Amino acid sequence: xxxxxxxxxxxxxxxxxxxxxxxxxxxxxxxxxxxxxxxxxxxxxxxxxxxxxxxxxxxxxxxxxxxxxxxxxxxxxxxxxxxxxxxxxxxxxxxxxxxxxxxxxxxxxxxxxxxxxxxxxxxxxxxxxxxxxxxxxxxxxxxxxxxxxxxxxxxxxxxxxxxxxxxxxxxxxxxxxxxxxxxxxxxxxxxxxxxxxxxxxxxxxxxxxxxxxxxxxxxxxxxxxxxxxxxxxxxxxxxxxxxxxxxxxxxxxxxxxxxxxxxxxxxxxxxxxxx
Numbered sequence: 001x002x003x004x005x006x007x008x009x010x011x012x013x014x015x016x017x018x019x020x021x022x023x024x025x026x027x028x029x030x031x032x033x034x035x036x037x038x039x040x041x042x043x044x045x046x047x048x049x050x051x052x053x054x055x056x057x058x059x060x061x062x063x064x065x066x067x068x069x070x071x072x073x074x075x076x077x078x079x080x081x082x083x084x085x086x087x088x089x090x091x092x093x094x095x096x097x098x099x100x101x102x103x104x105x106x107x108x109x110x111x112x113x114x115x116x117x118x119x120x121x122x123x124x125x126x127x128x129x130x131x132x133x134x135x136x137x138x139x140x141x142x143x144x145x146x147x148x149x150x151x152x153x154x155x156x157x158x159x160x161x162x163x164x165x166x167x168x169x170x171x172x173x174x175x176x177x178x179x180x181x182x183x184x185x186x187x188x189x190x191x192x193x194x195x196x197x198x199x200x201x202x203x204x205x206x207x208x209x210x211x212x213x214x215x216x217x218x219x220x221x222x223x224x225x226x227x228x229x230x231x232x233x234x235x236x237x238x239x240x241x242x243x244x245x246x247x248x249x250x251x252x253x254x255x256x257x258x259x260x261x262x263x264x265x266x267x268x269x270x271x272x273x274x275x
Contacts, residue, residue: 028084029077037073044080047111050118051078058123058155065154067222068229071133074126076103084108096125102132120158127151134229140184141233143246144191149206150225153214160207163200168208171201172257177222178205180247183235212253 004104029039032048034124037055040048055076063069079085085107091098095109095117104125107194128151132138152160171177176197182190192202214221227237235245242249253262 019116027237028087032078038076038078040078040229041080041084042116044108044111047080048078050111050165051076051106051122054122055118058119058126061156062124062126062154065127065150066130066229067225068134070130074133075103076122077103079105080108080111082108096121098125098128098132098137100137102129102137104129117158120155120161122158123155124151124159127154130240131229135231138189139231140186140189141183141235142228143180143184143234144189145178145180145195145206146210146234148203149208149210152203152207153210157207160200160203163204165204165208168201168205169257171197171205172254176201178202178209178252180209180250181245201258209250209253212250216252 004203030042032038032040032052033044035048037054038048038052042167059070059074077088079088083107088099088105089107091097094107095114095131096104096106098104099172104122106118106122106125108216110121110273128138128147131142131147131150135142148159152158177195178197179190182194184190192199195202213224224241227241228234232240238244238246238249
């Protein structure tokens, strides 16, 4: 049966937001003259210059979306060859990734054939890097859907381009929703399959969920964002800000898609901090 989403071949065009194995040391890279935040595989300085040109706007976009500056100047590693990227990122068919010590690696795909995606995907990965600097790489108390949805929203859709809003709404109508009740642990993160979604639909639906939270109440969303960056457990921070669980609050989003009059107040007991 043909999927509503794009074909599996398009997976190669997604950002690589997890599943990495190594951290690049400066060996094999050199700082780009005039931009100490960009380190380039020798011979690919022109690609590095494109990254440097896109970096200020991407940093500004992320800092505005997160309401805080970067804790430390970000560093971007630019791989001009497939061999360079493969040394550091073991997940196949991704275009960029943040490695566990919070350094960002770009693949040659963002020079060619995905040249046009560079600004948005750079911002998406910088959003992960920004959060990682404050609470650690892909902190398990923040669910994957919020990690990816917030990064895609900060990037103006970067990383979530390969499914449309219309496809997300159709998925929701057929019962394929992000599982907002699932709790991640360090050993178990609930990615797209846990919600019965492909990766494209998961990213897009997650972005729409986070965007709905922000649009409905910008002040509360800012409170939530700052609490998360202060390393408050996501579920506890959400309850403190909204007085509801994520599933209860976001029932309003799903109800809007379905045209239902959803009781958004129904919720389980609020979580309590660990002693």
